[in-house]
Amino acid sequence: MTDPIWRLDPATDSDAPALAELRVQAMRPSLMAAGRFDATRARDRFLSGYLAADTRLVRVGGTLAGGLVLRQRPDHLYLDHLYLLEAFQGQGIGRQIVAQVQDEARALALPLRLMALNGSPANGFYLSCGFQAGQAEALDTHYHWMPNANGAPEGPA
Numbered sequence: 001m002t003d004p005i006w007r008l009d010p011a012t013d014s015d016a017p018a019l020a021e022l023r024v025q026a027m028r029p030s031l032m033a034a035g036r037f038d039a040t041r042a043r044d045r046f047l048s049g050y051l052a053a054d055t056r057l058v059r060v061g062g063t064l065a066g067g068l069v070l071r072q073r074p075d076h077l078y079l080d081h082l083y084l085l086e087a088f089q090g091q092g093i094g095r096q097i098v099a100q101v102q103d104e105a106r107a108l109a110l111p112l113r114l115m116a117l118n119g120s121p122a123n124g125f126y127l128s129c130g131f132q133a134g135q136a137e138a139l140d141t142h143y144h145w146m147p148n149a150n151g152a153p154e155g156p157a
Helices: 013-033 039-048 093-108 122-128
Strands: 006-010 055-060 063-072 077-084 112-117 132-136 140-145
Touching (some): 013 039, 055 093, 093 122, 122 140
Antiparallel strands (some): 055 063, 063 077, 112 140, 132 140
16 A cells, blocks of 8 residues: 555644745735735734644645644634645645545534635635535635535535
C-alpha cells in the first residue's frame, strides 16, 4: 500500500505565522477580484482567531500545501478555513479533504457549516461537494451540509 499524496497533521502554536502567510497567498486572487485584498488584514484576521487545537496542516509529501480550521460547536461543525496553495489546487486534494471533514461530521451526526467570499471559485467548489447555499450577505455566502443515515446530504439546516 502506498502513502496518500496528502495528509493532515495537527498544528502547533508555532505554525500560526506560516499558515497566516499561506492564507494570504491562497486568498489573494479572490480578494483582488473582489477589490478587497489587504495582506495585513488577511494575516491579522487569521491570527486573531488562531487555535492550534482546531487547526490542521495539509502536507503533500513534506511540503506545507495548505491548512484547515475545523471548529466544533454544540450543534454543528464549522469549517472556518480551508486553503490550498495554487500549485496544489485542481488535483482533487481539496475535495478529498472536504470528504474527510464530512465523514467527521457524519460520525458526530452534526451538520457542517462554512462561508465563502462571494465571487470566489470556492462557491462552486462547495456546491459540487454537496453543500447547499444559505444566507447571502454583502461579502459572503453561508453554506451547510447535513449528513443523513445513508451519508448523502439532505435538506437545509
